[in-house]
Amino acid sequence: MSIVNFSDNPNALQGMRDAGKLAKEVLDFIEPYVNAGITTDELNTLCHDFIIGHNAIPAPLNYNGFPKSICTSVNDVICHGIPGKYKLKNGDIVNIDITVILNGWYGDTSRTFLVGNCTPLACDLVEHTKRAMNIGIDAVRVGGHIGDIGKAISNYISTNTKYSIVRDYGGHGIGNFFHGEPFVAHYDTGELGDEIVPGMFFTVEPMINVGKYKCKVLHDGWTAVTVDKSLSAQFEHTIAITGNGVEILTV
C-alpha cells in the first residue's frame, strides 16, 4: 500500500477527518458502559450498532478473518483481544480499539479504560501510556522522520518508568486502506525511517507493558498477550500531515 497524497486525492483529508471524528465518537459513546459486569461481547454489539447506525462499517469485522467489530484487550492482553463471554470485573484495565470505515476512509483510535478501582500500578501504567502516545505525536514534524516517534517514546518511558515498549506491533499508514506503509515503531530501532511529508496519514499507538516487552499470540490466532503475564496498556490516534503540520483526526 502506498501513502495517500492530498494532491492525488483532494477528498482524502476531509474523508479522513470525518472517519476519525466518528471513531472518536464511538469511544465517547462506549465509555459509560465500561463497568464491572458487562461482557466484552456486549461492548462489541453496542459499538457495532452505533457504527452501523452512523452509516459506517466496523473495519475489524472479517478483516483477515477477525470475527468481531472491535478489539477488547483486558489486563495482560496487549492488543487484538476478541470480544466474548468475559465479564469485566472491578480492577481490570481494558483497551477498546475502534476502526471505522466511513465513505471508504478509515479512522482508527483506542483508549485504555480503568474498570472501577484499579491498583496504583494499573493507574500509573495507563497514565504513562497515554503520555507516551502524546509524546510520540509531539515528535512528529514535517521534514522529520518516522524514527523520531519511537526515539521520543523510548526516552520518555525509560527515564520515567521501569516499563517496556512492545516491539512486535506498531502504528501504520492508513487512508482508504487499514494497514499500510509506513510501519511506526514505538521503541528506538536506531533507524531514521521514512521522511515525514504532507499528505501522509498514519497512527501512533504505543503498547506499554509493566514487565518485559515479549509477546505471544494465543491459539485463536489473534489475542496478543505478554509472555510474563504483566499488565499492558495502549492508546491510539490517527494523524494527518498537512501543509500546516500535524493534525490529530481522532480527538
Ligand code: MF3
Ligand atoms: N485497530 C487495530 C490497529 O490499531 C487493528 C485491529 S485488526 C483486527 O491497527 F483485525 F484485529 F481487528
Ligand code: CO
Ligand atoms: Co491502528
Ligand code: CO
Ligand atoms: Co486500532
